[in-house]
Amino acid sequence: MVDIQVQFRSAAGRACLDEPAGLRGVPVEERAPLSEPRAYKGRYSIPTKWVSATGQVVWCASTVQLGAAMLLDFEPDIVCFQSRVVKVHWEQDGRRGTVEPAFVARTRNGSRLRVCAPAAKRGGCGRGC
Template sequence: MPLEERQPLSAPRAYQGRRSILTKWVSATTGQVVLCTSTVQMTAAMLLDFDANIVCFRSGVVQVHWELKGKHGTVEPAFVARTRDGRRVVFAHPPRDKSGVEERVLRQAGDEAGWEIRPLQVPQGVLQSSLESAAHFNCPEFAPDDHVRRVLLEVFNLPQPLQVGALASGLGLKATGYAWHLVWTGELTGDWTKPLLPTSPVWASQAADIGET
């Protein structure tokens, strides 16, 4: 069953004393709303959405119930995703128990279901702020058509500041937003170890097709 396409089993709910903040991430990849139980999970969703190898992901769509020596519990992965080559990947929250039972249960379920189990990755610091800057331009209104895309990739065939190259493209006031969108899609890239600003050098990535369309 393609769990990454299912609706959540239930919506997260707020309750008195809850420390985390309920939020959501709207996936630019699929347009789906991904419910998150915390801002940490939302930031991890942003990183998954940025990953070009991930074509679909959802949260809250599966629970694994276990029982062992009179004890029982439930493990709910952070996300279930599908990769471009069709693999199913389950991203696991950090284990809540020190015994390792939850991790073993999830890996056993993954072995039986054909899931690849990975720890949840949460961007922090410079990477987080840079992704957030690019994510402001991830929506379809900033997506360039084929001609605009080709012009921008040619302009940035050599590294130059994002804003400078956008203005030099001759594409008008929307060029900067288009350039940011190409950063989000990975067709333009830069030094992700440094803050991503309008003055940051970016260039066409190896994944970008600059040829005629």
């Protein structure tokens, strides 16, 4: 059996941990990110803020993520999106892992999407879905 917990921010801004079903109806894509991206020595990235068409500030950890934010912003079916707002922690048979989707978005019809970063070619980056 797989145990899954999702970390996100409450309406008051506190970090919370709950089962996936506990997030139904919670507008995590409108919440503040769990953390801001940081540049690390040897990592090719330029942490940047993107101001979306709705006026929401979206943190981007790289120019690739910035390009994805621009595409989401100009997609007419996407009404709201944010980066770094959830971390999915899982455990199965003694193995553990964390997945951090690059973006969580809400569509015009109310559906929620997660947009994940592709795994790095050298064995995975630990952030892909």
